[in-house]
Amino acid sequence: MFSLAFRLLRRDFSAGELRLLALALVVAVASISSVGFFTDRVRQALERESRQLLGADLLLTSDHPLAPEFAAEAARRGLQMAQTQVFPSMVTGEEGAQLADIKAVSSDYPLRGKLRLAPGLGAPDSEIQGGPQAGTVWLDERLATQFGSGPEQSLNLGQARFTVAGVLTLEPDRGVNFFSVAPRLMMNLADLPATRLIQPGSRVAYRLLLAGPDRAVADYRRWAEPRLTRGERVEDASNARPEIRTAVDRAQQFLGLSALLAVVLAAAGVALAIRRYLQRHLDPCAVMRCLGAPQGQVLGLYLGQFLILGLAASAVGLAIGFGAHFVLHAWLANLLAAPLPAPSLWPALQGLVAGLVLLFGFALPPLLQLRQVPTLRVLRRELGEPDASILATYGIGLAALAGLLFWAAGEPKLGAYAAGGFTAALGLTALIARLALALLKPLRRVGPAVGFGWRYGLAGLERRSLSSVAQIVALSLGLMALLLLTVTRGDLMQAWRQASPPDAPNRFVINIQPEQRQEVGETLGRMGIRAELLPMVRGRLTGIDGRPVTPADYEDDRAKRLVEREFNLSWAADLPPGNTVTQGRWFAPGEQGKDGKGSASVEKGLAETLGVKVGDELTFTVAGEPVHLTVTSLRKLNWDSMRVNFFVLAPPGVLEPYPASYITSFHLPDDAANRVGELVKRFPNLTVVDVAAIVRQLQSVLDQVSRAVQFVFLFTLAAGVIVLYGALAASHDERRYELSVLRALGAGRQQLRGALLAEFAAVGALSGLIAAAGSQGVGWLLAAKVFNLEYQFAPWVFPAAIVGAALAVTLAGWLAASRLLRVPPMDALRAGG
Known part of the structure; x- marks a missing residue:
């Protein structure tokens, strides 16, 4: 039976019966696996480097100095210890001033992982044990580029002066540069009091690093947790660096949602392709039943055929997804400083299962009905047509799709939002599309002035209402996503820029002590600020x-x-x-x-x-x-x-x-940036935060994620095209028969061409209208509820979307259906009869 199923599959595929179905599966699997391969590599990197990201086996963090009992207990248990204090401050030199993340470390830092140091910019680096020597500092590459890293280079930090002893190229517990606005300066913890930088109100992160045997570390954690007070917490490999995981998770959610949209549209393409396959295989099933094939054998043949197709299409989708994930890696891997390991087999398994679930979720209901085709259909063609009960069985497909969304989302909350949101969007768009078709009905009665083609094209939309609604829904969702990722995103960014006046503050100065208040104010006043x-x-x-x-x-x-x-x-x-x-x-x-x-x-x-x-x-x-x-x-x-x-x-x-x-x-105007250096030289304890730099880096990160999302959206766009073609192909036989009847009754090709163009133009225009309204509505919701912006509606989006969608759908539909006008009427009528 398996060899027969393979021969049937090869025949149907060569005849074009299953190409659309295979394409839909390829797109769905490729979209899921491309994101899956990338996120799996990130997950492995975080797990593999978790202790190095921590710099220890266990980490106690606090926004105030930890009680001495924590270090005393660690020493009593024989654990290794190191301490760090991290805070922002200004670094000054002959080249000016720069806000930096100051990290003061004890001599035995780090306990896990290795530091790498280069003698100068561009010089080879090497592993080094322990932190900087007293009186010296290490600069990262960004800070060294500004101040230099030569052997005679020195910098001022607070009220102390230090010699630059090297360029820090790797810091184990700084494995992420996401939103790392300020460059790093590392110093010896013993030198910190001389700087006099730690003042009341200073923002300092105190960390106690611990390492040792797993059991001793676990016992210490159980001892420490009940004694933690406010602002103190324990981190280990499972919860280390939450800001890293939050940043990466957010990018993964954006990518995942884009991939899920492609899956939803691909599911619609699968459903349409299956529907057409069912219609075209009623007669072969009736013939096999006449030749003595039992229902089980008929069902087994088609199930085997679809299993081979699903495995092959999923394999192609996995290959495309694997290649595509390197594009995501190129754009987003710099969120992690650590190199990403090779992906595991889990994303491949996930993509394979997703393809099969998507296929059989929507294929099983029609196949169950296909096996029940009566033998009398060979004589009476009206027998065995799909009845209304098949709609109820599509609940299996919808349930499979919902489960797939939950699985691909990776977390219940995101899965619930995705499934609920897509279901609501599909339902609302379908309802609007159906109402729009009903509102078009009066246009057919305006008289012969509008022409035969227009009237018949609108009548065709209403007659094939199910196919028309499917086309409009698919196109509307795809176009809405495109508008959200391009036009509306640009409108949101423009609204954000307009919300901030041109002379809005771009520098913040913190850590001004009470005794410095008057003098700092006078200094700023003399600078014209x-x-x-x-x-x-x-x-x-x-x-x-x-x-x-x-x-x-x-x-x-x-x-x-x-x-x-x-x-x-x-x-x-x-x-x-x-x-x-x-x-x-x-x-x-x-x-x-x-x-x-x-x-x-x-x-x-x-x-x-x-x-x-x-x-x-x-x-x-x-x-x-x-x-x-x-x-x-x-x-x-x-x-x-x-x-x-x-x-x-x-x-x-x-x-x-x-x-x-x-x-x-x-x-502070751009041409007056040197004034900050003058202020910090006079008051070295002040911290000046360049908000403009933060905004620029934020925009850079958003642009990276946006490009990655738009790349994944290409799968969504491909799925939308497949759905459009599937909807057109699903009504291909019916439309061919109708056009042949009309031609036999005297209708000219010019009239029928006008009818087809009117039908496609109406579908495109309605899709564009719904998509424009949806993108503007979602844009307003994001602006008002998420970004707290005054969103400016863009009326021009409506005519642009309507005209653009109408032209695109008309062209695509005409390329797919124009050959029907070249089929002789008698051939079509014999085939349809």
């Missing part, structure tokens, strides 16, 4: 309405992070510019707090995330003391102004007694 220095107090939220608050109280990841971190609190008598009170009242004139109590105005988004409302009492721990603030208002902030904004503001008199630093922002 108008800047307002605002107070900032660090405090941790510890209670709401007398109830202790912990990260375990929230399910939302952002809420957990907010509770774990320290807030920047400030005070103001007047409502700051760009702030709008949405609920409650602003502080009354002269309102002040005392004895650690007062009022508070909270940013609206923060309040929604943490479940805070007007009237709640918030308890913050500031410098070890509780501060109680009653929420009197919620504020909406204009973050795009790039001004200094605070989540929580109090009236004057509440926070002044606590340790504070000052922060300011200002706009």
Whole structure:
């Protein structure tokens, strides 16, 4: 039976019966496997380098110095130890000033992995044991390019001067450069006090690195976890460097969603191809039944035929996906500094299973009906036609597709969003398409002035409503995705640029100490820079309405992070510019707090995330003391102004007694960048953050991901073309018979050509209209709910999408159907009879 199934497959494929089905499977498997191969390599790299990414077997991190008992217990258990402190600061030299990530390390750093150091830029590097010697620093390549790395090169860091001893080329626990805005400077931890950079309010990440036998490390972790306080956490190979995984996961989600869209459209192509295959194989099945073939044998032949086809098409799709993933690797591999290992066999298995599930999910229902074709169909052609009950059996295909989406998404939440979103989009688009076809019906009654072709073309759309809706849905979704990835994305970026004024602040200065406030302000004034220095107090939220608050109280990841971190609190008598009170009242004139109590105005988004409302009492721990603030208002902030904004503001008199630093922002023209160096030379403890550099790097990363997504979208576009062709091919026999009847009744080729062109133009125009409306709607939703932007609708998208889609579909449809007009009427009627 297997050899017969293979011969039938070869015959049907040569006749063009299964080419469309094979193409749909190839596109689906290629889209899934291309993303799968890339993400599998990233996953392996993260797992393989997990301990090196950590620099240890176990890591204790904190935003404040750890209690001495943690190091003492590690020593008692015989564990290796190293310490690091990481913070941003300005580095100055003869060439100017540069914000850098300063990493002060103990002499035995790292415990896992190796450091690599080169004597100078472009020189060969080599492994080195331990960190920099006292009095020396190592620069990464970006910092060395600016300041140089010669043996006589020296730099100022705070109030100390250091000699550059080499170029740091590999740092094991810095395995990612995603959003690594500032370059790295590594120094000896013993030199840190001399710099006097660590001041009240400084943002420092304290880390205790531990290594040793697995059992000893596990025992230490069990001992340490119950003793952790706020701001302290334990990391190991399973949860190390969450920012790495978050960044990569986000890119993978974008790619995965693009691949899933291709799978959905490919599933529609498979369903259409199967439907046509069923229609064209009713007669051969009836003949086999007359020759004595039992139902089981008929079903077995077709199942074997489809199994061979599925395996072959999936293999081709895997080969294409494997080649395509190198394009993703070229664009996105620089998110990871570590080299990516070869992919495993898992993506190949996933692609193979996906192809077979997609095929048999939609092929099994028609095949089950195909085996039931009566033998009398050889005499009576109306017998054995697919009945309405086959629609119910397509639930198997939809269930298989939903399961495939969940599996390919990689996580239940994303799978649920993908399955639910695509289902809603398909349903809504189908409903709109059906209503649009109904609204076209009156146009056929406007009289003979519109011509026979137009009237008959619209009648054909309504007569083949199922095929027409399938065409419109497929085209609308594909075109909508294209518009979202091109036009709407550009509109969002333009809205973001317009939201920030040209003179918006592009520099932030932090760590200004109270005794420096007046002098820093005067220095900026002499430079021609108008800047307002605002107070900032660090405090941790510890209670709401007398109830202790912990990260375990929230399910939302952002809420957990907010509770774990320290807030920047400030005070103001007047409502700051760009702030709008949405609920409650602003502080009354002269309102002040005392004895650690007062009022508070909270940013609206923060309040929604943490479940805070007007009237709640918030308890913050500031410098070890509780501060109680009653929420009197919620504020909406204009973050795009790039001004200094605070989540929580109090009236004057509440926070002044606590340790504070000052922060300011200002706009610095490109031709005045050297003024920053003058400021830092005079006040070396200040940290100047170049927001423009952050925005540029953010845009660069977004462009990388966008190009990768658009590349994966090529599979979606191919699937859309397959669906269009499949929808046209599904009605090929019916359209051929109808055109032959009309020609036999006297209709000319010119009239029939007009009917075909009108039908295709209407399908394209409706698809373009729905896609334009959908892309604008989704763009507005993203702008309003995600990016908080004032989205500007683009009316020109509607005529462009309508005309472009109408022309494209008309051309494609005409190329596929024009040969029908060349078929002699009698041949078509005999074949259809």
